[in-house]
Amino acid sequence: MKLFRILLRAAWKTVIGAAIAGLLNGISTAGLIALINGALHHSQVLGAFLPWAFLGLALLLLLTHFASQVLLVRAAQQALLEMRLLLSRRILASPLRQLEGIGTAQLLATLTDDVDAVSRSFSALPNLFNAIAIVLGCLLYMGWLSPILFFALVALIGIGTSSYLFLASKARRFLKRARDEQDHLFQHFRTLTEGNKELKLNQNRRVAFINEDLQPTAEITRQQNQLGFTVFAIAASWGQLLLFVTIGFFLFTLPHILGVSSTVLSGYVLTIIYLMLPMQQVIDAIPIFSRASVALSKVESLQLTLADSPQDSQLSTHETDGLKPWQKLQLVGVTHSYHSGGAEQPITFTLGPLYLEFAAGEIIFIVGGNGSGKSTLAKIITGLYVPESGDIFLDALKIDDRNREAYRQQFATVFSDFYLFDRLLGLEPSHLVEQVPQYLERLRLSHKVTLQGDRFSTTNLSQGERKRLGLLTAYLEDRPVYVFDEWAADQDPLFRDFFYRKLLPELKERGKTIFVISHDDRYFDLGDRLIKLDYGQVAVAH
Ligand SMILES: Nc1ncnc2c1ncn2[C@@H]1O[C@H](COP(=O)(O)OP(=O)(O)OP(=O)(O)O)[C@@H](O)[C@H]1O
Missing domain, CATH: 3.40.50.300 (P-loop containing nucleotide triphosphate hydrolases)
Structure with missing residues (x-):
């Protein structure tokens, strides 16, 4: 949902255009299936009109598919661009202490790994969107064919979806653990690049670093990702099985219970078989979106929220206006503390309270x-750290x-x-x-x-x-x-x-x-x- 909000914020007009094209695409798909089913049963209604209708719908399908894909690619790339810029602006606008608290490794992991995960999900969007449009179009057709069978189908889809989502939530937990390890992995990558000389010069240190730090962390990341994607694979296979169970149910059981006509039955089976590919696309996209949602949660946990854009004034480089030349810089009761971890951890160092006065020049x-x-x-003097208590004055001007x-x-x-x-x-x-x-x-x-x-x-x-x-x-x-x-x-x-x-x-x-x-x-x-x-x-x- 968050992803969709980002997408809408970046290019809502394009998304609406893509949605309309997608919807038309779904309708033309359903129309084509209806025509094929009609032709198979030698429908009298359509007669000579059938080939022309077929051609028209095929053309509409082609055009709407192309239009929805192109528009969504454009919207997704725009959203990605905006997300990258917004994240960078956020980092620039965040207080230095907050960034020091997060650490370079986590920031790098977010800028590369998390943005990459979101970017993959945006790339998967056009196909997913198209698949959903086709599924909706086909459901519409099946509802029209037979409302009773349609309710039976919706019930089966409901069971399938909820069991799939249950498995997917388990898989998401593994992906989240893998993502948490990724921060440590980036920390080790920093050691690898920045401590390269020290590692090269001491074989024992190098071996210990690889065996005790890098490899175990990389192993845990692999293991958790593997577990996550395996559960997704199980869920996908379960989804496929359900699809065939549904077809079997419609072919062998329901006709006997409800006594539906062969036209309706073949329409259903034809549509369900046609739906297999888009359904598979939806199922394949879910792990990608899960990974992206884990990435977005990570970004938000750093309080680098993507929800609002930092004030331009925080980024402007022409902001010297407004401060008149001054004669005196004062620190009045200024303090700053470092903690061993987060703000709730014990204080390790306190500067101040300081009462100092400096004259210009x-x-x-x-x-x-x-x-x-x-x-x-x-x-503190340069304004990079905001004093925890006390104030800085330039002459009589309080800095806030x-x-x-x-x-x-x-x-x-x-x-x-x-x-x-x-x-x-x-x-x-x-x-x-x-x-x-x-x-x-x-x-x-x-x-x-x-x-x-x-x-x-x-x-x-x-x-x-x-x-x-x-x-x-x-x-x-x-x-x-x-x-x-x-x-x-x-x-x-x-x-x-x-x-x-x-x-x-x-x-x-x-x-x-x-x-x-x-x-x-x-x-x-x-x-x-x-x-x-x-x-x-x-x-x-x-
Ligand atoms: N980002 C930080 N997080 C936690 N503690 C910090 C951080 N930066 C500095 N400290 C701690 O604050 C204390 C003061 O550090 P600071 O860098 O201001 O000292 P300094 O007088 O400049 O030292 P030096 O002469 O070695 O450069 C140190 O004990 C240090 O451990």
Whole structure:
């Protein structure tokens, strides 16, 4: 049902067009069977008109089949496109903490596996729709042939469907378990790709990883999927058996009880035999739709619901309007906690409550031991984490959900786990192109990287060089506040010195506020302020 709602939302006009074509297709199928049955019994009513009626109906069948298939393919592909975009937008609009809680492996599993499952079900839709239309058309014909036999048939179909659905619900449970394992499997795939060096260099670790992690998880996934699809196969065979039981019932039992004519009887048997293929198509489609419904439940369990589209404002990149230049950034009683799992699990780390005030144009060093909360503070200051309690103010403006997006646009950052884009995304290249060679020169990258159009010639660089390119991107963003999270940690001593003594003061001269997370105590005196954190609390602030 959810799938159908997605489809209708994406292209309801096309779906209605396809439904009408499908219905006509079902009617023309039933009409053709009626004609064939009539011809077999040398119906006087139709006479010479029969071949023309046959030709007309055959043409209508062809056209409506083609039209319904083409329209449904179009609607299904449109729905799939919208679902992919909506899911991506949702991920972009979701709070960072929520995404960190879900984890990369689950997000990847959803974006690939779940979207794939839904895509398969959309691909199966045209045939399913057509099959349902034919079944309905044929049922209509059989109801017209003999209402009594029709009720007997509906009763048999009812028994068949409910027993099939009972089995299908069992199978769905196995598919759900297999899908849950898929998240773990993706986690192992990440280990495989990201931990490849460590796995290659240690044979024992590699063998243990394969035997104890990857293989058992892959085995459970296989086993649960296999069980699920086996139950579906049993259900499908049961469905087939019921179909023949129905034919036998109509051929050998009912005529004796009800005394129906041979025309009605042959009409029924002919139609039921004709129905076998569409029925089979419906039965074959059900596992695909079950898998898709498991996938959609998974997507919804991540609270990345597909029901509504995120506000455009949450995605806009031109949202700096509305925030006037400010003089003071304040954190008033701000706290943030991490939990060992979900929100109901015990707290493992708490930052704050913090009461801090920063003036525009200052260089602020944020220092402290590993795990003291520096990066967490940076995520709070930049608006990536919403404070659990307390508030952030820009002068008198309180930052809340209405202006948080605009607030975030104040910051250009290079986090320690930053992502390097291979092109100037969202930056208007024309007026930047002149500045880039100059920056590349200053960052001593000009011998390695050039800008080709809006794309860097390469991002296959050393870690230190990648960070310099990250810095260049941050320069080009030209935002009021810069945040560098251990930026200099990968730089050689010469360039590190250049960064602290030259680049930071230059940014300050341009009126920028700069937060520098650093362990380089040799340079701490270059800052206007120093905030030292210890286990999430401010130990020193001056
Ligand atoms: N996504 C997360 N989920 C749960 N706990 C986290 C998460 N990120 C950080 N933590 C915990 O919060 C604490 C502070 O982490 P944070 O990264 O802010 O420290 P840091 O001062 O930047 O450390 P470092 O100098 O090592 O980079 C750590 O103990 C860490 O285990």
